[in-house]
Amino acid sequence: MFDFLESGQYDLLGAFWVTVQLTLYSAVGSLVWGTVLAGMRVSPVPLMRAFGTAYVNLVRNTPLTLLVIGSSLGLSQTLGINLGGGTFKETGFRLAVLALTAYTGTFVCEALRSGINTVPVGQAEAARALGLSFFQVLTLIVLPQAFRAVIAPLANVLIALTKNTTVAAAIGVAEAALLMKEMIENEADALFAVFGIFALGFCLLTLPTGLLLGWVAKRVAVKR
Amino acid sequence: MNSVLYDVPGPKAKARNWIYTAVFLVLFALAAWWILSVMADKHQLDADKWTPFVTDGRVWTTYLLPGLGETLKAGAIAMVIALPLGALLGIGRLSDHAWVRGPVGTVVEFFRAIPVLMLMMFGYAFFVKFVPAVASDFRPLYAVVTGLVLYNSAVIAEIVRAGVLSLPRGQTDAAKAIGMRKGQTMVHVLIPQAVTAMLPALVSQLVVILKDTALGGSLLGLTDLLAANRQISANYTNTIASLVVIALIYIAVNFALTSFASWTEGRLRKSKKSTGAVVAVAEVDDLATGANSAGVA
Numbered sequence: 001m002f003d004f005l006e007s008g009q010y011d012l013l014g015a016f017w018v019t020v021q022l023t024l025y026s027a028v029g030s031l032v033w034g035t036v037l038a039g040m041r042v043s044p045v046p047l048m049r050a051f052g053t054a055y056v057n058l059v060r061n062t063p064l065t066l067l068v069i070g071s072s073l074g075l076s077q078t079l080g081i082n083l084g085g086g087t088f089k090e091t092g093f094r095l096a097v098l099a100l101t102a103y104t105g106t107f108v109c110e111a112l113r114s115g116i117n118t119v120p121v122g123q124a125e126a127a128r129a130l131g132l133s134f135f136q137v138l139t140l141i142v143l144p145q146a147f148r149a150v151i152a153p154l155a156n157v158l159i160a161l162t163k164n165t166t167v168a169a170a171i172g173v174a175e176a177a178l179l180m181k182e183m184i185e186n187e188a189d190a191l192f193a194v195f196g197i198f199a200l201g202f203c204l205l206t207l208p209t210g211l212l213l214g215w216v217a218k219r220v221a222v223k224r
Numbered sequence: 225m226n227s228v229l230y231d232v233p234g235p236k237a238k239a240r241n242w243i244y245t246a247v248f249l250v251l252f253a254l255a256a257w258w259i260l261s262v263m264a265d266k267h268q269l270d271a272d273k274w275t276p277f278v279t280d281g282r283v284w285t286t287y288l289l290p291g292l293g294e295t296l297k298a299g300a301i302a303m304v305i306a307l308p309l310g311a312l313l314g315i316g317r318l319s320d321h322a323w324v325r326g327p328v329g330t331v332v333e334f335f336r337a338i339p340v341l342m343l344m345m346f347g348y349a350f351f352v353k354f355v356p357a358v359a360s361d362f363r364p365l366y367a368v369v370t371g372l373v374l375y376n377s378a379v380i381a382e383i384v385r386a387g388v389l390s391l392p393r394g395q396t397d398a399a400k401a402i403g404m405r406k407g408q409t410m411v412h413v414l415i416p417q418a419v420t421a422m423l424p425a426l427v428s429q430l431v432v433i434l435k436d437t438a439l440g441g442s443l444l445g446l447t448d449l450l451a452a453n454r455q456i457s458a459n460y461t462n463t464i465a466s467l468v469v470i471a472l473i474y475i476a477v478n479f480a481l482t483s484f485a486s487w488t489e490g491r492l493r494k495s496k497k498s499t500g501a502v503v504a505v506a507e508v509d510d511l512a513t514g515a516n517s518a519g520v521a
Binding site for chain 2: 048069107170206
């Protein structure tokens with residue numbers, strides 16, 4: 001049943017490695033971009049707040065598939081912005097990371113913002129009453145508490161991101177879903193075996209992440 | 225504005241905020257100018273790329289509206305099938321019997337862990353191989369709905385579970401006190417209240433479903449709203465303009481649903497008739513992946 005694996009025709013590990021790479025690059029990118037957005041959304045400057053809110057509402061409500069396809073058809077093919085990628089393969093990968101970052105950043109932003117909102121205002125007021133500066137309030141009082149509340153939501157964003165990397169198949173990035181499409185077409189007789197392999201691959205990627213980070217989140221949670 | 229981070233601004237802070245505003249405005253204007261000038265260079269701002277959406281009604285009647293119809297149809301069918309399935313799985317996961325709870329929990333965790341695109345691809349191949357009676361024209365729709373149902377019944381199961389668990393313990397206690405059985409408690413006391421509590425979460429899951437239908441449009445040949453881009457840009461060579469218009473339609477529909485969800489959530493929280501229990505819209509993304517509930521399972 002699994003004899004098609006022995007033919008050496010399919011690079012399963014290679015495809016999943018691309019999935020992992022897409023996840024890692026986009027995770028770092030969206031963590032940075034999401035933090036910037038969250039900073040804007042809680043800032044005292046109305047214009048920045050408005051921009052943050054508008055961006056989050058627009059991008060969250062757009063299908064990720066449209067962003068990925070738009071980055072390929074719009075940015076790369078129409079406007080000629082290839083993000084420095086020389087080959088078709090490189091460009092596709094970078095465009096996918098860009099789209100995933102733009103999309104996932106909004107979820108990171110919302111997770112961080114709700115984390116900051118779990119800290120009672122009284123905490124900051126007490127800190128200010130003690131004469132701590134803005135920077136001290138932020139780093140000693142608010143962020144340590146917010147960070148603990150944010151681990152579980154961020155873990156969920158990471159898991160969702162891992163699954164969302166499959167959308168990159170829409171612009172031909174050679175990750176797991178694209179290989180699965182190819183294998184299903186060539187090995188129609190072994191449909192369940194092919195599906196089982198890829199399902200197992202994703203279970204191995206997502207379930208441990210959820211269990212581990214869920215456990216960490218519980219351990220460090222602030223009891224109120 | 226008095227947040228946990230900032231005090232009410234004094235004269236100094238107000239002046240500083242004005243400087244930040246100015247700097248931000250300049251950066252934003254630079255970015256916008258750069259994007260627009262690149263687009264102008266490639267003739268993407270020319271009037272003939274954008275006017276068809278206003279002057280040519282056929283763009284709407286032939287491509288956009290039928291596409292939107294297909295998107296809504298796929299989403300609606302998936303939701304209607306996934307709801308009862310999800311409710312069954314959710315109640316099964318709350319069962320007192322380990323032999324029900326265990327397998328149901330495994331099924332839910334399994335389908336939540338797999339990308340919905342892979343479930344759609346599996347559905348497509350499944351219909352080709354085992355149900356040839358489905359005409360090839362309808363296969364994309366069947367495949368998309370199958371994928372969405374498999375994934376979303378697992379997510380809805382978690383929403384149902386969270387909905388039942390969100391109710392105050394007193395509801396179960398009171399039902400026991402008047403002699404109801406477990407099944408009666410579930411059917412007559414918990415589920416009816418949980419349905420109200422779940423409403424905001426279900427509406428926002430519908431948004432997720434609608435966004436996921438676009439996968440069918442790009443990879444499985446569903447003639448949905450996203451696929452309309454291919455035909456429009458083939459006729460008018462206006463890829464960017466048509467993608468922007470299509471994105472705006474998606475955003476309008478989804479933003480309306482999202483706002484409706486938050487509105488019902490706010491109403492439920494304030495309601496005096498119910499217990500005020502609610503599954504928050506913000507929780508849906510967590511329920512869909514589950515690092516929170518992973519330890520509980």
